[in-house]
Amino acid sequence: MRILLLTLLILLAVTCTVSCTGQPSRKQLTVAVISGAEGEALKQAARDYEAHTGTHIEIAEFPYANLFEKELIDLKSHTGAYDLIMLDDPWFPRFANENVLTELTSLLQKRGQSGPDSDFIEASLNVCRHPFQTGALYALPYVGNSQLFFYRKDLFEKYSLKAPATWDDVLAAVKTIHEKETKGANGSKVYGYVMRAAQGNAAVADFMPIFWAFGGEMFDANGKPAVNSPEGIAALEFMVELGKYSPPGYASFNADEVGAHLLQGTAAMSINWPVWISPFSDPSRSKVVGRMEFTTLPGAKKPGQAEIGNWLIAIPRYSKNAEAAMDFLLWTTAPEQMKVSTRRGNPPTRRSLFKDAELVAKNPAYPAQLRSLESSRPRPRTPYWNEIENAFGIFLSKANSGELSPAEAMNQANAEIEKILQRAK
Amino acid sequence: MPRSRRFFNAQNKRELLLPTLFLAPALAVLLALSIYPLIYSVTISLQQESAAGITWGVGNFTRLFSDNFFWTAMGHTFVYAAAALTCEFLLGLGLALLLNNQSRGRGFFRASLLVPMMLPTVVVGVVWRLMLNPNFGAVNGTFKQLGIDTESLTWTASPKLAMLSVIAVDVWQWTPFVFLVLLAGLQAIPQEPYEAALIDGSSRWQTFWHVTLPLLKPSILIVLLLRTMDLLRVFDQIFILTEGGPGFATETISLYIYRAAFRFFDFGYAAAMSFVLLALTNIISATYIRLLQGRNA
Numbered sequence: 001m002r003i004l005l006l007t008l009l010i011l012l013a014v015t016c017t018v019s020c021t022g023q024p025s026r027k028q029l030t031v032a033v034i035s036g037a038e039g040e041a042l043k044q045a046a047r048d049y050e051a052h053t054g055t056h057i058e059i060a061e062f063p064y065a066n067l068f069e070k071e072l073i074d075l076k077s078h079t080g081a082y083d084l085i086m087l088d089d090p091w092f093p094r095f096a097n098e099n100v101l102t103e104l105t106s107l108l109q110k111r112g113q114s115g116p117d118s119d120f121i122e123a124s125l126n127v128c129r130h131p132f133q134t135g136a137l138y139a140l141p142y143v144g145n146s147q148l149f150f151y152r153k154d155l156f157e158k159y160s161l162k163a164p165a166t167w168d169d170v171l172a173a174v175k176t177i178h179e180k181e182t183k184g185a186n187g188s189k190v191y192g193y194v195m196r197a198a199q200g201n202a203a204v205a206d207f208m209p210i211f212w213a214f215g216g217e218m219f220d221a222n223g224k225p226a227v228n229s230p231e232g233i234a235a236l237e238f239m240v241e242l243g244k245y246s247p248p249g250y251a252s253f254n255a256d257e258v259g260a261h262l263l264q265g266t267a268a269m270s271i272n273w274p275v276w277i278s279p280f281s282d283p284s285r286s287k288v289v290g291r292m293e294f295t296t297l298p299g300a301k302k303p304g305q306a307e308i309g310n311w312l313i314a315i316p317r318y319s320k321n322a323e324a325a326m327d328f329l330l331w332t333t334a335p336e337q338m339k340v341s342t343r344r345g346n347p348p349t350r351r352s353l354f355k356d357a358e359l360v361a362k363n364p365a366y367p368a369q370l371r372s373l374e375s376s377r378p379r380p381r382t383p384y385w386n387e388i389e390n391a392f393g394i395f396l397s398k399a400n401s402g403e404l405s406p407a408e409a410m411n412q413a414n415a416e417i418e419k420i421l422q423r424a425k
Numbered sequence: 426m427p428r429s430r431r432f433f434n435a436q437n438k439r440e441l442l443l444p445t446l447f448l449a450p451a452l453a454v455l456l457a458l459s460i461y462p463l464i465y466s467v468t469i470s471l472q473q474e475s476a477a478g479i480t481w482g483v484g485n486f487t488r489l490f491s492d493n494f495f496w497t498a499m500g501h502t503f504v505y506a507a508a509a510l511t512c513e514f515l516l517g518l519g520l521a522l523l524l525n526n527q528s529r530g531r532g533f534f535r536a537s538l539l540v541p542m543m544l545p546t547v548v549v550g551v552v553w554r555l556m557l558n559p560n561f562g563a564v565n566g567t568f569k570q571l572g573i574d575t576e577s578l579t580w581t582a583s584p585k586l587a588m589l590s591v592i593a594v595d596v597w598q599w600t601p602f603v604f605l606v607l608l609a610g611l612q613a614i615p616q617e618p619y620e621a622a623l624i625d626g627s628s629r630w631q632t633f634w635h636v637t638l639p640l641l642k643p644s645i646l647i648v649l650l651l652r653t654m655d656l657l658r659v660f661d662q663i664f665i666l667t668e669g670g671p672g673f674a675t676e677t678i679s680l681y682i683y684r685a686a687f688r689f690f691d692f693g694y695a696a697a698m699s700f701v702l703l704a705l706t707n708i709i710s711a712t713y714i715r716l717l718q719g720r721n722a
Contacts, residue, residue: 069687094690199670249559249582251671260561387689391494398672403584416493423488424476 029083029325030058032074034067037275038143038311039086041344045332048340052331055324064088068386075100080318083325087139087312089127090379090389095314096130097383101138102315107326116140119335123376124310124349132381140333141349142341143311145274146376147209148368149304152268153293155181155190167213167238167300170269177268178245192245194267198254199397204389206271207396208307208379211235213300218380218388218417225417227392228410231301236399236406243400251401263287271297273309274347277365294365296372308376310349347373384424391416470696485697495698497673498681504588505677506656509595513652514645516596517603522637524604525611535608542601550665553594557581557666581667584674591663591675595656603648610644611637646717650710657706678702 031046033039039061046057060082062070071085076098087095095101105115116125116137124141126133151164151173159180161173174192181190196202211218211227214235220226243250247261259276261267265287279285280292297304313333315325331337338348342359347369353359354370363369379385392413399409473484489495520538524531541549556563557580565575577583580590618640622632638645660679663669669676669684678698686695 069690072690197671198668199672200668247560248576249579252579252582252587252667257558257560266560384689387691390684390688394494394670394673397670398584401582401584401671401674403672403674419491 027055027324028058029055029321029328030060030081031328032060032062032067032071032082032085034086034088034311035061035063037345041341041346042086042142042313042332044344045337045341046328048337049328049331053327055328057328071095072098072100075316075318078318080316080320082316083319083321084329085314085316086142087314089141089308089310089312090385092127092139092312092314093130093132093381093385094383096135096138100317102317102319102322104137104140104315104326107315107322110323111326111330119350119352121349121351121354121370121373123308123373123378127308127310127378127381128312128314132378139312139314140329141310142313142333142338142346144347144349144354144369144373145309145311146369146373147205147271147273147297147306147309148277148294148365148372149297150262150270150272150276151293151295152177152190152265152288152291154288154291155268156293164269164295164298166304167210167298170298171238171241174242174245174269181268188266190265191247191261191267192269193242194246194253194258194261194270195239195242195250196253196255196258197239197243197251197397197400198393200390200393202254203393203396203400204379205307205309207235207239208377209271209297209305210239210300212305212377213298213302214238215301218392223421225414225421227417228407228414233407233410236396236410239396240399240406251397262292265291274365274369275345277363278345295368296375303375306372306376308373308378311346384420387420388417391420466696466699469693470700472693474691474693485694486701488694489697489701494673494676494681495678498676498678501588501675502657502659502677502679505592505595505659505675506653508592509599509656510649510652512592512596513600513603514648516600517648518607520600520604521607521611522633525608535605538601538604540601541598542605544598546598546661547665549594549598550662553590553597553662554581554666557590581675582671584671587667587671587674591666594662594666595659598662599652599655603652606644606648607641610641613644614640642717646713649713649717653709653713654706657702657709 031042033042043059043061046059049055050057060070067086068088068091071082071087072095074081075085075095108115120141121144123146124144125137128137128139128141129135130138149164155161155177156163156173159173159176161176162169164170164173170193176192177190178192195206197206211232215231216227216229216235217231218225218227226232247253247267250257255273255276258267258270258272259279262270262272262276263279263286277294281289283289286292297306313329315322315329319325332341333349335350335352338350339353339356339359342348342353342363347366348354348359351370354366354373360366379389382388395404395409395413395416398404399406404412470485471481471483473480473482524534544552555561557565559565559575559579559582562580564580565578568575568578579586581587614637618636619632622636627635658679659677660683663675663677664680664683667675669680679702682695682698682702685691685698
């Protein structure tokens with residue numbers, strides 16, 4: 001008995017020292033950020049805010065692979081360790097569905113605002129609402145990423161090719177460049193196309209714009225998975241066809257490999273994200289300075305639509321400093337501060353900034369980015385997106401590596417997605 | 426009964442106090458970091474979360490039977506473990522026999538063979554991923570210099586070559602360990618049995634089969650046990666080299682468990698799969714011990 005008491009005493013002593021030293025001082029906020037360009041801007045904004053207001057901001061930084069799990073574990077266990085979190089928009093339905101975020105409109109009303117101001121781009125605000133588009137506001141959009149179509153305008157001019165407005169135009173141009181550019185920028189062959197077809201996020205992101213343009217829908221009107229529709233299979237057949245003109249091994253490519261091929265001038269076209277725009281004007285990284293053009297995504301049966309990939313900022317439900325957090329959130333997403341963030345490389349989520357003459361002069365792709373973002377589409381809004389994306393990506397990758405035919409891949413993917421939804425019921 | 430009464434008498438109590446005091450912190454740490462999580466993982470493996478709430482039962486275990494991903498990943502794990510273990514064991518044994526008798530330069534060889542083993546697996550993964558890159562990598566670069574067509578050698582990106590690639594990397598990294606343990610075992614065998622075998626006129630093969638191998642059994646057992654357990658739970662190199670791809674071609678059970686837990690946030694199902702893996706590892710280990718030690722023990 002005495003031993004037991006002693007053990008308990010020791011444990012008590014240990015927990016006491018831990019919790020006593022962890023006591024926060026009065027004005028302090030903790031922010032979970034993504035490591036990399038997007039988080040870097042927010043970190044610097046936090047320093048500026050600190051200098052401005054005296055509120056100390058603690059930064060917890062995680063790589064993309066860990067951020068989701070760290071945040072969800074903390075939020076679900078109600079510790080209130082974070083006052084603000086950065087979220088990738090496809091994660092948002094999961095967080096909102098778990099009911100672990102603070103509804104923002106009431107906080108806005110306390111400050112005399114009826115809702116988020118109308119300068120925010122509609123498509124960006126839509127992914128901050130639960131349910132999608134119509135529901136309550138649980139986050140504000142911070143980084144306005146959406147996909148763009150990258151193509152080598154010098155090669156298009158050289159072979160007098162039509163600007164890539166449809167996927168048919170793309171395939172025709174891909175074939176021409178593939179045949180004729182056997183000795184490219186550095187003496188090696190130029191592949192017509194390059195894409196990310198590694199399983200998971202990568203393959204799905206590079207496939208969705210083709211899938212949508214061909215008329216594919218992941219879920220039918222009744223919410224049943226429908227990726228193996230004739231349109232869906234045709235879209236995957238088209239992706240595999242493009243793959244014939246892509247560098248060998250593309251079925252395992254991720255962003256870095258695609259970026260390397262484009263920057264080295266060994267591939268002519270790709271779907272890519274705005275973060276890859278600026279490296280093309282840097283001669284130390286790019287062999288094709290001034291030769292890359294950025295435009296909206298090609299269409300087919302339907303007009304082209306980019307996948308939206310915004311970074312959002314939300315306040316966890318169990319934050320003990322929700323009002324102070326809201327103050328920082330509004331400060332950092334206000335036009336002046338977001339303009340500072342664009343100088344740190346992040347696309348804005350405000351129309352006024354995309355149209356700001358000074359910024360457009362520095363970022364010639366802004367008009368295309370704005371068009372792309374305004375017409376963008378989110379990934380299907382479901383709390384089970386991570387699981388669905390994983391299964392879907394595996395089969396897309398299998399079709400691209402030649403392990404399965406496009407029809408087989410889509411049939412199997414559909415069955416797996418069906419299973420995931422069944423389980424969720 | 427009298428014995429236990431004596432055990433708890435006053436004097437004994439006093440004598441027991443000090444050792445207990447010293448043991449308490451270690452026990453507390455063990456309880457907090459090992460026993461508690463174990464019990465917790467058993468409980469969550471029996472819980473299933475859905476929109477309707479949490480249900481208790483063996484649902485996570487029955488779900489395993491209808492999960493194609495689980496069975497495919499299990500299959501990959503066993504192919505990976507069997508292939509890597511066979512190569513590592515044969516190569517390691519060969520190297521150990523080769524270097525056992527050679528006295529000159531042994532130190533040098535031994536040291537240089539150990540380098541891969543000393544590297545963190547994550548570093549090994551990154552280095553090999555770069556070397557196996559089909560377009561810019563050193564492996565295909567070398568082949569190109571030798572005039573070999575590398576167009577179809579897409580290593581980690583081809584469903585046929587990817588498994589081979591990840592196995593090769595493991596063999597590269599862990600053969601030295603097998604070699605080291607077996608060499609130590611060989612050095613510990615006394616000279617007398619060999620002299621006796623020589624006098625009896627045994628051939629080199631017979632000596633190896635009837636003298637060396639039986640006396641090396643304890644070292645072989647250790648090596649097989651440790652490597653099997655490591656191979657069955659392999660995670661880091663594959664995660665870095667292929668992340669389970671292309672498609673699902675190199676997804677092992679640990680990767681799938683990781684995904685279920687931290688990407689899909691289904692800790693119950695991940696715990697259930699972990700227990701199945703634990704059970705299989707135990708069965709295999711017990712089989713080894715019985716096969717290799719059975720007659721002696």
